[in-house]
Amino acid sequence: MIKRDLVIIGGGSAGMAAAIEAKKNGIDDILILEKDNVLGGILNQCIHNGFGLTEFKEELTGPEYLSRFADVVKEMGIEYKLDSLVLDVTENKVVTYSNANDGIVNIEAKAIVFATGCYERSAGAIQLSGDRCSGIITAGTAQKYLNIHGYLAGKRIVILGSGDIGLIMARRMTLEGAKVLCVSELMPYSNGLNRNIAQCLNDYNIPLYLSRSVLRVEGKSGRVEKVVLAAVDDKMKFIPGTEMEFECDTLLLSVGLIPYVSLLDKLHAEMSSTKGAKVNDQLMTSIPGVFACGNCLHVHDVVDFVTDEGREAGRGAANYIKGLSEKKRHITVKPGNGVGYVIPQYIETDLNNDITFKFRVRKPIKDVFVNFKSGDTLIQKVVKMVLIPSEMVMIKINKSKLENLPVDEIEVSLEERK
Amino acid sequence: MKELTCIVCPRGCRLTIDDELNVTGNSCPRGAQYAKDELTNPKRMITSFMRVKNRENCVVSVKTSTSIPKGKIFDVMEEINKVGVDAPTHIGDIAISNVLGLGADIVITKNIK
Ligand SMILES: Cc1cc2nc3c(=O)[nH]c(=O)nc-3n(C[C@H](O)[C@H](O)[C@H](O)COP(=O)(O)OP(=O)(O)OC[C@H]3O[C@@H](n4cnc5c(N)ncnc54)[C@H](O)[C@@H]3O)c2cc1C
Ligand code: SF4
Numbered sequence: 001m002i003k004r005d006l007v008i009i010g011g012g013s014a015g016m017a018a019a020i021e022a023k024k025n026g027i028d029d030i031l032i033l034e035k036d037n038v039l040g041g042i043l044n045q046c047i048h049n050g051f052g053l054t055e056f057k058e059e060l061t062g063p064e065y066l067s068r069f070a071d072v073v074k075e076m077g078i079e080y081k082l083d084s085l086v087l088d089v090t091e092n093k094v095v096t097y098s099n100a101n102d103g104i105v106n107i108e109a110k111a112i113v114f115a116t117g118c119y120e121r122s123a124g125a126i127q128l129s130g131d132r133c134s135g136i137i138t139a140g141t142a143q144k145y146l147n148i149h150g151y152l153a154g155k156r157i158v159i160l161g162s163g164d165i166g167l168i169m170a171r172r173m174t175l176e177g178a179k180v181l182c183v184s185e186l187m188p189y190s191n192g193l194n195r196n197i198a199q200c201l202n203d204y205n206i207p208l209y210l211s212r213s214v215l216r217v218e219g220k221s222g223r224v225e226k227v228v229l230a231a232v233d234d235k236m237k238f239i240p241g242t243e244m245e246f247e248c249d250t251l252l253l254s255v256g257l258i259p260y261v262s263l264l265d266k267l268h269a270e271m272s273s274t275k276g277a278k279v280n281d282q283l284m285t286s287i288p289g290v291f292a293c294g295n296c297l298h299v300h301d302v303v304d305f306v307t308d309e310g311r312e313a314g315r316g317a318a319n320y321i322k323g324l325s326e327k328k329r330h331i332t333v334k335p336g337n338g339v340g341y342v343i344p345q346y347i348e349t350d351l352n353n354d355i356t357f358k359f360r361v362r363k364p365i366k367d368v369f370v371n372f373k374s375g376d377t378l379i380q381k382v383v384k385m386v387l388i389p390s391e392m393v394m395i396k397i398n399k400s401k402l403e404n405l406p407v408d409e410i411e412v413s414l415e416e417r418k
Numbered sequence: 419m420k421e422l423t424c425i426v427c428p429r430g431c432r433l434t435i436d437d438e439l440n441v442t443g444n445s446c447p448r449g450a451q452y453a454k455d456e457l458t459n460p461k462r463m464i465t466s467f468m469r470v471k472n473r474e475n476c477v478v479s480v481k482t483s484t485s486i487p488k489g490k491i492f493d494v495m496e497e498i499n500k501v502g503v504d505a506p507t508h509i510g511d512i513a514i515s516n517v518l519g520l521g522a523d524i525v526i527t528k529n530i531k
Pocket of ligand 1: 009010011012013014015033034035036040041042043046051084085086087115116117118119120139140141143164165168257260293294295296300301302303304306
């Protein structure tokens with residue numbers, strides 16, 4: 001069987017960063033397997049700008065951002081295979097992939113990084129009611145049709161869900177001559193970034209209806225003809241008499257992203273509430289030598305942070321291959337009051353000088369302390385003015401503060417400032 | 419007094435600006451400049467694509483090299499849609515220079531072999 005030190009599954013932003021960083025940390029025998037015909041992942045279709053402000057201090061489009069990393073991958077001589085779909089991974093770290101040239105190939109790896117990205121929730125997943133007709137597609141699919149293949153998915157559009165991809169597509173489709181009638185959001189707040197509401201909706205007078213969802217879709221002809229929205233109460237029940245009808249040919253769904261983890265799931269890696277795998281401070285999953293980063297670990301909104309996380313996984317994998325990542329402890333990190341999830345879920349090594357805790361809040365909140373506690377001991381207290389679910393929070397804590405804890409547990413919680 | 423959302427970076431600070439163009443709420447100087455521009459001469463970057471003439475079903479992404487007046491967005495889109503380019507394309511190639519005399523070029527943002 002072919003043997004490799006490090007196999008990276010997925011050549012998007014996370015995978016490329018992991019490969020580059022592992023190489024910088026002394027691992028030479030690296031292979032990236034990518035199912036698409038280009039490197040870069042989802043960024044290939046994100047042609048708008050706003051990427052790279054942290055990484056490069058300039059505002060790049062998705063393709064420009066990805067090409068900077070693809071260039072480095074090539075310059076460093078890191079091997080990658082395109083059109084190569086990973087079919088299976090075993091606990092013994094045997095990766096099976098297939099492509100037209102090589103056929104089906106097994107590779108035994110010392111370490112594996114999962115960087116497989118995420119997928120969009122679909123109509124079935126949200127139990128959309130009404131006629132089953134064509135013209136209901138996810139915002140990301142419409143983005144691919146338009147920005148990669150050059151055609152519009154529809155002419156009169158209603159968008160369900162205020163995630164960033166939906167907002168970005170509202171503007172894109174308007175610019176290409178479609179009429180976007182409205183964006184409807186189930187929650188009482190938007191899930192997208194403020195700037196995208198300003199520049200993608202307000203600029204084009206596209207209304208955003210909060211606490212409203214699709215009551216039914218009508219499309220007897222086989223294509224969407226009408227979408228009926230209605231307001232929902234605080235228990236998410238439709239309120240009779242609040243219906244709004246929109247004649248349209250397309251319903252775009254931007255109702256959430258889910259980490260793509262079917263292969264990790266098959267390995268019985270321990271999973272978290274993010275729908276991604278649980279990881280330790282090296283971004284290693286519960287399967288020794290198997291790492292996860294980027295959108296397949298938890299869904300990110302800013303690619304710069306994906307790149308950073310990819311690097312972390314690349315370093316983690318390099319440490320593992322070099323035999324440095326001995327487990328010295330087992331501290332569990334858990335979300336407390338107001339916090340949805342925290343990454344990493346475990347602290348096991350002492351290899352990092354600082355540990356960056358990443359989390360999302362459950363609902364928008366102002367003027368809070370973020371408390372890191374172990375038992376009754378307060379490890380760190382951080383003031384935050386505004387926290388919203390659509391923005392990932394990152395707080396760095398020095399390793400010295402994480403030593404000699406009273407219990408093997410850290411809880412991250414919110415406390416309102418009086 | 420006017421309230422607006424800064425669109426310069428993903429933080430999206432909520433800004434207020436008064437009639438004397440004093441800005442509050444910004445976390446950095448770029449926010450202040452944005453609010454002033456927004457009241458006097460609002461501008462936007464445009465990103466879109468152009469047809470690649472010598473490839474089947476192929477488009478290449480483009481952007482304006484600098485922001486253009488908000489009121490000209492659809493005029494610029496029309497210019498972008500009028501023409502196509504030939505592959506290979508390179509990031510940074512200029513597809514249309516000084517579009518509509520607005521001082522911005524239409525620049526290619528994707529390499530296509
Ligand atoms: C539709 C969509 C639009 C988005 N728009 C924005 C945006 O506008 N701005 C922003 O900052 N962020 C956006 N995001 C978030 C964006 O995805 C992340 O910021 C970042 O690009 C994700 O990088 P990644 O490497 O984790 O995932 P991806 O870029 O998705 O890369 C994953 C890669 O893994 C490959 N892969 C998956 N499974 C396999 C397999 N079995 N075998 C081989 N290869 C495999 C995929 O083909 C893909 O190339 C968007 C996400 C989606 C889904
Ligand atoms: S004011 Fe500065 S930090 Fe705030 S959104 Fe604007 S550019 Fe970003």
